């Protein structure tokens with residue numbers, strides 16, 4: 001059986017950050033077990049139509065504020081190619097089903113109404129929590145303006161994932177990563193010399209790919225981690241960085257089972273499904289001027305092929321459009337063939353741009369919901385929820401610690417949330433290791449009093465030995 005001080009389940013941004021931080025602080029023998037054949041998790045690029053597209057995270061969000069976003073700093077240091085991307089412009093490019101574009105004033109007005117309506121909804125939820133009578137939110141007749149409002153509200157629900165109470169001013173600017181190696185470069189740079197040698201070979205004592213963890217067994221002596229291929233690994237501590245969707249599924253079982261306060265908190269957190277569908281065309285037929293990177297299709301069915309982006313700013317001449325679907329629409333599209341999805345997308349595009357536009361030559365539909373190592377795109381805590389819910393999701397259980405974007409109090413749902421969570425969890429674990437070292441003599445004394453044969457369990461309190469390079 002392979003042993004390590006700390007086993008980390010998952011090699012996304014949070015898992016790699018935690019592993020690196022632990023190693024830098026002296027915990028040398030950290031081992032990452034990753035279910036797939038690659039590192040990166042929800043940061044994943046794929047070649048499509050001669051360029052690299054991001055199936056997962058694409059934007060470095062929250063830049064230009066009072067405090068600095070660590071992922072932006074990292075990207076700047078690595079000279080990652082990025083381009084400014086302002087999706088709020090989308091509100092001025094709203095098409096109806098007959099291809100008419102809503103006049104600017106009309107669209108801006110819808111935006112204001114949506115904001116007012118969102119504030120009213122928030123107040124009513126707050127009042128409900130306080131047990132007061134709430135002002136009724138207006139019902140939504142599906143006039144064109146209400147269709148536009150509906151989109152904007154839908155967008156708020158999908159994008160405003162950070163709890164308002166914990167707002168930190170990283171800024172509002174967003175940059176699209178347009179690097180040849182994509183967002184993944186960040187992770188490969190972090191992993192260089194640590195998980196991989198400079199010529200790209202895996203350091204096998206630090207990272208094992210294609211290792212699907214199915215069971216985490218905890219005892220007084222440590223933790224045993226069992227994988228689908230029958231391997232077993234032993235450690236003093238485990239950090240689980242798998243997504244909230246995976247925690248909600250039964251992929252990983254815990255022995256003894258996680259306590260009720262923890263499983264309840266995990267189940268209460270919403271999982272967003274967010275899907276970017278890529279379409280390649282023989283030529284560009286959409287408007288490409290300044291402020292036209294994004295456009296919206298207003299349809300009675302909320303979220304039906306609503307949000308569009310062209311990739312000409314990031315990749316000139318690529319002739320690629322991206323349409324974003326969420327939740328029920330994402331799940332629906334994931335369950336049908338790509339040909340059917342292509343047909344639907346083409347029909348929407350023909351509504352907007354007329355019947356003569358060329359048919360797409362290729363389509364790429366990521367399936368985050370049906371991916372058993374993700375089960376969704378990112379966590380979305382209820383807008384009005386006390387911080388206790390998230391604290392319970394994050395809280396360790398014995399020797400098992402939790403990290404991942406869903407444990408980041410301020411930035412759940414984001415790459416920088418995953419990064420900061422990895423830092424935070426490693427700090428908490430280091431503190432625990434220190435404490436257990438301090439307690440060691442006392443525990444040894446108690447043990448000798450109760451005449452327990454500690455020699456049969458040599459690892460029980462011996463973080464010191466394990467920290468210094470056993471693997």
Ligand SMILES: Cc1cc2nc3c(=O)[nH]c(=O)nc-3n(C[C@H](O)[C@H](O)[C@H](O)COP(=O)(O)OP(=O)(O)OC[C@H]3O[C@@H](n4cnc5c(N)ncnc54)[C@H](O)[C@@H]3O)c2cc1C
Pocket residue numbers: 009010011012013014015033034035036039040041042043055056057058059060061211212213214241242243246251252274275276368372373374376377378403404405406412413414415416417418
């Ligand atoms: C479509 C999409 C668009 C997004 N857009 C943005 C964006 O523009 N900007 C932004 O900041 N964020 C965005 N995000 C969110 C961002 O990608 C995530 O918040 C972040 O990457 C999560 O990192 P993580 O380390 O918490 O989890 P992950 O990256 O999911 O890492 C967890 C790892 O655990 C592995 N794993 C799971 N189960 C097991 C198991 N049983 N055994 C072993 N390994 C296991 C997984 O394979 C994975 O590699 C987007 C996400 C998606 C899906």
